[in-house]
Amino acid sequence: MFIGHFGVAFAAKRLAPRTSLATLVMAAQFLDLLWPILLLLGLEHVRVVPGITKVQPFDFYDYPFSHSLTMAVRWSLAVGLLYYLVRRYVRGAWVAGGLVLSHWVLDLLVHRPDLPLWPGGPKYGLGLWNSWPASISVEVILFGAGIWLYLSSTRARDRVGVYAVWSLIAVLSLGWLVAVSGPEPTDTHQLALGTLGLWIVVPWAWWADAHRENSR
Ligand SMILES: [Zn+2]
Numbered sequence: 001m002f003i004g005h006f007g008v009a010f011a012a013k014r015l016a017p018r019t020s021l022a023t024l025v026m027a028a029q030f031l032d033l034l035w036p037i038l039l040l041l042g043l044e045h046v047r048v049v050p051g052i053t054k055v056q057p058f059d060f061y062d063y064p065f066s067h068s069l070t071m072a073v074r075w076s077l078a079v080g081l082l083y084y085l086v087r088r089y090v091r092g093a094w095v096a097g098g099l100v101l102s103h104w105v106l107d108l109l110v111h112r113p114d115l116p117l118w119p120g121g122p123k124y125g126l127g128l129w130n131s132w133p134a135s136i137s138v139e140v141i142l143f144g145a146g147i148w149l150y151l152s153s154t155r156a157r158d159r160v161g162v163y164a165v166w167s168l169i170a171v172l173s174l175g176w177l178v179a180v181s182g183p184e185p186t187d188t189h190q191l192a193l194g195t196l197g198l199w200i201v202v203p204w205a206w207w208a209d210a211h212r213e214n215s216r
Helices: 003-012 021-028 029-039 071-085 090-110 130-153 160-182 188-210
Strands: 047-048 058-062 154-156 212-214
Touching: 003 021, 003 029, 003 090, 003 130, 003 160, 021 071, 021 090, 021 188, 029 071, 029 090, 029 188, 047 188, 071 090, 090 130, 130 154, 130 160, 154 160, 160 188, 188 212
Parallel strands: none
Antiparallel strands: 047 058, 154 212
8 A cells, every 4th residue: 555544644634633744644654664674674575576466566575573463563552652752642642653553454455465463473465456446446535535634624824835735745646656557666675765765755744734734
């Protein structure tokens, strides 16, 4: 899953109005922000197997630290606790922790059975990536609904508050289109470096959110 995770982050602004969109995005994508770092460190592995699913060609055969359920629960508790210690905003802490876990649940929907319950444990995945229409609809519905909720619960304080948020939405949409329809990366090092680029979204979301205020 790609833009669907961002949809959930945008939507969460309504649940935790005082939490920055940057935190929400970072939490919802925490496992995928961690993953390229673990790949580059050689602690996790992926290989390209063209045709392994219809939508994307990667075989995620070894990612226990970023994508096993028990580790996702730990990351979720760690992020929620850290957020509470820094901000003292209980609601925001629950939402940030919940978002980390939401990533695993949404990945479960689209991945092949490659998501382990615990490192080395049995693997699950409902495999929506085997259907183009189902994958595209889930991503578009989550992303669209999330943006709508975010835009209706905040309003721009100035022009930057409009441009920054719409350019973020455009870049995410474009990134997703390239990921699903662009040329398949053959080299996994390149894939890891490309995924590392996701981090740019965090300061971008902070910038957009700092120029908006809650409308209710
Ligand atoms: Zn993931």
